[in-house]
Amino acid sequence: xxxxxxxxxxxxxxxxxxxxxxxxxPAAQTFDVVDPSDGxxxxxxxxxxxxxxxxxxxxxxxxxxxxxxxxSGADRGVLLNRLADLIERDGxxxxxxxxxxxxxxIGQPTVLDIPNAIATFRHFAGWADKIQGAAIPTAGHMGxxxxxxxxxxxxxxxxxxxxxNTPLMIAGWKLAPALAAGNTLVVxxxxxxxxxxxxxxxxxxxxxxxxxxxxxxxGLGKVAGAALVRHRDVDKVxxxxxxxxxxxxxxxxxxxxxxVTLELGGKSPQIVLPDADVDAxxxxxxxGLFFNQGEVCAAGTRILVHRSVYDRVVAALGDAxxxxxxxxxxxxxxxxxxxxxxxxxxxxxxxxxxxxxxxxRLVAGGGRVDRAxxxxxxxVFADVTxxxxxxxxxxxGPVGAVIPFDDVDEAIRIANDTEYGLAATIWTxxxxxxxxxxxxxxxxxxxxxxxxxxxxxxxxxxVKSSGIGRELGWSGILANTEEKTxxxxx
Ligand code: NAI
Ligand code: MG
Numbered sequence: 001x002x003x004x005x006x007x008x009x010x011x012x013x014x015x016x017x018x019x020x021x022x023x024x025x026p027a028a029q030t031f032d033v034v035d036p037s038d039g040x041x042x043x044x045x046x047x048x049x050x051x052x053x054x055x056x057x058x059x060x061x062x063x064x065x066x067x068x069x070x071x072s073g074a075d076r077g078v079l080l081n082r083l084a085d086l087i088e089r090d091g092x093x094x095x096x097x098x099x100x101x102x103x104x105x106i107g108q109p110t111v112l113d114i115p116n117a118i119a120t121f122r123h124f125a126g127w128a129d130k131i132q133g134a135a136i137p138t139a140g141h142m143g144x145x146x147x148x149x150x151x152x153x154x155x156x157x158x159x160x161x162x163x164x165n166t167p168l169m170i171a172g173w174k175l176a177p178a179l180a181a182g183n184t185l186v187v188x189x190x191x192x193x194x195x196x197x198x199x200x201x202x203x204x205x206x207x208x209x210x211x212x213x214x215x216x217x218x219g220l221g222k223v224a225g226a227a228l229v230r231h232r233d234v235d236k237v238x239x240x241x242x243x244x245x246x247x248x249x250x251x252x253x254x255x256x257x258x259x260v261t262l263e264l265g266g267k268s269p270q271i272v273l274p275d276a277d278v279d280a281x282x283x284x285x286x287x288g289l290f291f292n293q294g295e296v297c298a299a300g301t302r303i304l305v306h307r308s309v310y311d312r313v314v315a316a317l318g319d320a321x322x323x324x325x326x327x328x329x330x331x332x333x334x335x336x337x338x339x340x341x342x343x344x345x346x347x348x349x350x351x352x353x354x355x356x357x358x359x360x361r362l363v364a365g366g367g368r369v370d371r372a373x374x375x376x377x378x379x380v381f382a383d384v385t386x387x388x389x390x391x392x393x394x395x396x397g398p399v400g401a402v403i404p405f406d407d408v409d410e411a412i413r414i415a416n417d418t419e420y421g422l423a424a425t426i427w428t429x430x431x432x433x434x435x436x437x438x439x440x441x442x443x444x445x446x447x448x449x450x451x452x453x454x455x456x457x458x459x460x461x462x463v464k465s466s467g468i469g470r471e472l473g474w475s476g477i478l479a480n481t482e483e484k485t486x487x488x489x490x
Contacts, residue, residue, distance in 0.1 A: 021059035022211025036103035048217035050227035063212030073129035080125035103337035117172035123456035124176035152481035154182035156235035164190035177476035261469035266422030270300035276427035288451040294398035321364035345374035348397030421463035
């Protein structure tokens with residue numbers, strides 16, 4: 001499908017208003033959603049202000065105190081499974097929305113974002129009736145025996161702030177565990193890519209969740225986002241995005257001691273050991289650099305290669321980079337789309353210039369693609385030093401930095417010499433080395449012989465500046481509940 005044809009689908013099929021207390025309602029203002037493939041206008045979406053945010057939080061609080069608050073976990077699980085079925089029903093449409101809004105090649109949301117969102121809602125549907133406490137033996141109280149136990153209760157009203165790079169998938173990571181645990185939500189999608197999350201909310205309504213359980217306030221980060229994270233009646237903020245905004249959220253949260261989960265990106269290493277399957281490693285490295293245009297929090301952007309295979313890896317990665325096909329997201333030949341907006345394009349191009357200026361060797365790419373839209377060439381630098389800007393700062397675009405190392409200790413030292421710690425990939429056939437390095441590398445997730453093996457059962461989050469807290473799996477349930485201790489003095 002061409003962009004034009006896909007665009008025609010959008011205004012008729014996606015609600016672009018606020019959804020508060022079970023009703024779609026326009027805001028006083030709108031913001032423009034831009035097509036990254038050609039800079040054209042895709043949709044005009046309601047822009048929530050502080051009053052709208054306040055109404056959404058009030059609706060979420062009311063829902064918590066209403067039928068939702070007394071619904072059994074089993075019934076919440078039924079609703080979550082129904083929602084997963086509806087996402088599956090509309091999977092092609094949702095994949096097209098992601099391709100249109102972000103510019104990603106259509107095959108990618110088809111194989112990752114949509115199936116992952118479906119699997120996430122199903123996974124947490126399964127948890128909804130299994131959120132157990134424990135009976136804890138004690139020595140009694142003032143000479144009398146006691147019976148003590150814990151229960152896990154919902155935290156309350158949760159603000160979910162969604163990034164633009166994989167919006168549907170990350171909305172699933174935030175909504176599914178929160179709903180399984182019985183919370184209510186106010187969702188703020190990113191102004192750069194709100195469409196799939198708006199459609200998700202329509203499906204939540206269709207699935208039969210009571211009014212007010214999930215509300216959506218699209219709008220600008222500085223207006224709707226800022227009002228939401230400062231609202232006194234929000235109990236938790238779950239955020240994925242930049243460290244700058246994450247820091248602001250944690251400071252704002254301190255006012256009323258809101259709980260926070262922050263996922264703030266990374267500068268993740270891919271370590272190629274001497275015994276690695278070089279072909280598989282290069283394939284995985286290229287994927288870790290160019291999937292989703294490199295606009296991925298877990299992108300494997302620091303490629304640490306043992307000197308014994310260094311020239312081979314650099315040459316093969318150069319070939320794999322030149323083999324990428326930038327293009328229109330609905331063209332099946334395309335392997336890499338435009339960046340999400342002009343600001344991101346300029347930011348990434350500035351990093352590329354910085355890499356050249358700081359003396360790294362340009363292996364492939366290195367500029368903009370000569371066509372309309374916010375395209376940047378897939379780019380690889382070699383002979384990068386770990387103290388250079390392109391090795392230290394998150395670029396969030398298709399740019400890789402290859403760094404040589406001489407021994408495993410040096411690899412670990414370089415891997416950990418970063419303010420980030422989200423993910424790491426290790427390429428080796430040596431099982432002992434694989435586990436040894438997996439323990440030594442500072443990261444929330446380590447993958448051996450494959451990049452970004454994500455699963456809703458597996459905890460997700462970072463160490464150091466990559467964030468605070470974990471999403472997904474049982475950790476996702478813990479992060480969306482408060483533990484209460486009950487003691488009966490018998
Ligand atoms: P951002 O952090 O500004 O945006 C993420 C979300 O936060 C959006 O929904 C936005 O509306 C909201 N937001 C912005 N300002 C806010 C505020 N003051 N209070 C509450 N919410 C607010 O990220 P941006 O500007 O779009 O991208 C800049 C850089 O951030 C990227 O180049 C990348 O390095 C990083 N980033 C990382 C992501 C990740 O997956 N960890 C996702 C998106 C961006
Ligand atoms: Mg921003």
